[in-house]
Amino acid sequence: MRWKRLPFACLNEVFMDELLKLLQGNALESHANLGKLLNKPAADVSKEIAAYEKTGVIRGYQAVLDEDKLDLDRVTAVIEVKVTPQREGGFNNIATRISKFPEVKSAYLMSGGYDLLLFVEGRNLREVATFVSEHLSPLEGVLSTSTHFMLKTYKRLGVLMQQDSKNERLSVAP
Amino acid sequence: MNASPSLRNRINTVVRDIPRSGIRDFFDIVTTMKDVISLGIGEPDFDTPWHVREATVFALERGATHYSSNLGYIELRRALSKYVAKHFGAEYNPDNEVLVTVGVSEALDLALRALINPGDEVLYHEPCYVSYRATILFAGGKPLAVETKAENGFRLTRAMLEAKCTPKTKVLMLNFPNNPTGAIMSREDLEDIAKFAIEKDLIVITDEIYAELTYDTPHTSIVSIPGLRDRTIFLHGFSKAWAMTGYRLGYACGPAELIDAMMKIHQYTMLCASSLAQKAAIEALTRPEIDVGEMVDEYRRRRNFLASSFKEMGLECHRPLGAFYAFPSVAKFKIPAKEFALKFLHEEKVAIVPGTAFGDCGEGFVRCAYATNLDNIKEAMVRLKRFMATL
Numbered sequence: 291m292r293w294k295r296l297p298f299a300c301l302n303e304v305f306m307d308e309l310l311k312l313l314q315g316n317a318l319e320s321h322a323n324l325g326k327l328l329n330k331p332a333a334d335v336s337k338e339i340a341a342y343e344k345t346g347v348i349r350g351y352q353a354v355l356d357e358d359k360l361d362l363d364r365v366t367a368v369i370e371v372k373v374t375p376q377r378e379g380g381f382n383n384i385a386t387r388i389s390k391f392p393e394v395k396s397a398y399l400m401s402g403g404y405d406l407l408l409f410v411e412g413r414n415l416r417e418v419a420t421f422v423s424e425h426l427s428p429l430e431g432v433l434s435t436s437t438h439f440m441l442k443t444y445k446r447l448g449v450l451m452q453q454d455s456k457n458e459r460l461s462v463a464p
Numbered sequence: 465m466n467a468s469p470s471l472r473n474r475i476n477t478v479v480r481d482i483p484r485s486g487i488r489d490f491f492d493i494v495t496t497m498k499d500v501i502s503l504g505i506g507e508p509d510f511d512t513p514w515h516v517r518e519a520t521v522f523a524l525e526r527g528a529t530h531y532s533s534n535l536g537y538i539e540l541r542r543a544l545s546k547y548v549a550k551h552f553g554a555e556y557n558p559d560n561e562v563l564v565t566v567g568v569s570e571a572l573d574l575a576l577r578a579l580i581n582p583g584d585e586v587l588y589h590e591p592c593y594v595s596y597r598a599t600i601l602f603a604g605g606k607p608l609a610v611e612t613k614a615e616n617g618f619r620l621t622r623a624m625l626e627a628k629c630t631p632k633t634k635v636l637m638l639n640f641p642n643n644p645t646g647a648i649m650s651r652e653d654l655e656d657i658a659k660f661a662i663e664k665d666l667i668v669i670t671d672e673i674y675a676e677l678t679y680d681t682p683h684t685s686i687v688s689i690p691g692l693r694d695r696t697i698f699l700h701g702f703s704k705a706w707a708m709t710g711y712r713l714g715y716a717c718g719p720a721e722l723i724d725a726m727m728k729i730h731q732y733t734m735l736c737a738s739s740l741a742q743k744a745a746i747e748a749l750t751r752p753e754i755d756v757g758e759m760v761d762e763y764r765r766r767r768n769f770l771a772s773s774f775k776e777m778g779l780e781c782h783r784p785l786g787a788f789y790a791f792p793s794v795a796k797f798k799i800p801a802k803e804f805a806l807k808f809l810h811e812e813k814v815a816i817v818p819g820t821a822f823g824d825c826g827e828g829f830v831r832c833a834y835a836t837n838l839d840n841i842k843e844a845m846v847r848l849k850r851f852m853a854t855l
């Protein structure tokens with residue numbers, strides 16, 4: 291597309307389809323509106339989205355919640371895990387095994403002082419502790435864990451949980 | 465106003481006789497109403513990039529609360545000089561060819577006052593930014609409006625200028641990308657204008673405050689055309705592309721003699737631009753392509769959305785190519801633009817600005833600014849469609 295060569299265009303979009311970026315912002319946007327925004331027919335948008343779903347680029351659509359507002363009986367722990375990579379499969383086998391526990395909401399392979407970073411949810415501290423001591427630590431290949439509890443969410447998935455009061459713009463300006 | 469007649473008579477006649485800005489009239493009505501969706505705002509809805517605000521706070525803590533040099537901090541002038549060379553294609557010496565001002569507004573005023581002798585004529589194109597005519601008059605000049613037309617994409621042509629230019633014409637003012645039409649000029653378009661300016665020996669004042677905001681093709685500045693740099697005052701600022709309207713920061717670049725003349729007025733009337741704002745601007749210039757790029761991408765999507773929506777509902781509009789304004793024609797409804805805008809405001813609570821606020825030739829058009837979030841734009845289009853069905 292021509293505008294990609296404009297001096298002022300966001301660098302992200304050189305790497306990511308603008309359609310995906312829009313869906314990340316609001317997955318509920320109608321295909322007709324997406325078409326209008328991207329200057330293409332709605333039918334093309336539907337086709338592209340279907341293709342992304344089919345190839346698994348789009349894995350699902352979720353609401354971004356401010357869970358602190360829900361007063362949930364729930365804690366989230368961030369767990370750093372050191373593991374020994376296996377001869378075949380490296381980190382993948384052990385990481386996949388760990389990821390399959392429903393308590394594990396997210397899992398990432400990391401560089402640096404530890405190998406895996408897990409986001410684990412439980413109803414309370416004890417539940418998470420039990421998960422760590424009874425399920426995670428005993429796994430073959432897990433060398434050590436370090437558990438931190440999350441206290442408050444300020445920003446999630448690019449969304450600020452505390453909105454600044456809206457700036458006061460004049461309603462008509464030159 | 466209920467100033468007594470005797471006081472009214474004391475007011476300078478030029479000032480007294482200039483009507484209030486048409487935008488102001490409209491604004492007064494809008495402020496009395498609640499829950500209005502406004503497409504009437506000529507300033508970005510985006511927040512100033514966080515690193516710029518953060519740098520402002522830091523500058524405040526570090527005590528950047530004193531006067532700067534009259535021209536502005538040299539560090540800022542150097543950064544500006546680099547930025548202008550890179551994106552606009554003209555070199556300016558930061559020591560004496562760059563002046564930091566209180567917005568492009570002040571720079572416009574300085575440029576005109578520095579150039580105009582009583583009665584000198586100033587060519588400018590309408591529809592245009594609300595302050596041009598008044599600023600020319602305040603400077604003692606004679607405004608010569610040239611009408612640009614929708615069928616031309618609101619571009620300016622040599623023939624239009626020729627029809628108005630006289631031997632008394634001294635200055636040509638340009639503003640592309642344009643407020644309120646969203647028009648831009650290609651290099652070829654500008655080359656014709658440049659030739660004309662050279663032939664008629666005009667000084668050009670070019671207000672390029674929307675330069676970064678073009679959506680399909682890169683901006684071309686008239687200062688990059690051979691021969692023009694040395695007869696042009698280039699104006700730019702941080703209000704639009706960086707969403708920094710409240711900082712009030714702009715700048716002028718030009719040949720040393722002209723900048724020096726503007727500087728004379730500036731030093732006695734303004735002293736210097738806000739030091740804090742200048743520090744913020746230095747920070748803003750550290751990564752312009754990224755900050756501005758994000759916003760440009762979003763404006764483009766909104767432009768696309770508006771253009772398709774107008775088309776869908778059968779509202780004629782030349783394709784807006786820059787700035788954040790669409791300027792559709794409402795002539796087919798056979799009512800004045802102001803009436804259209806007022807009716808729309810009262811019936812559907814959406815504020816748009818009648819084209820006549822930007823010059824008489826804006827009759828038959830309305831300005832819709834897309835410097836507001838997409839949800840508002842979507843809702844405004846639903847209401848516009850409904851409203852049009854009642855006309």
Ligand SMILES: Cc1ncc(COP(=O)(O)O)c(C=O)c1O
Nearest residue numbers: 464567568569593643701703714
């Ligand atoms: C064409 C044009 N020039 C100048 C200005 C004023 O800019 P600043 O905020 O830098 O004074 C505006 C603001 O709307 C504008 O549209």
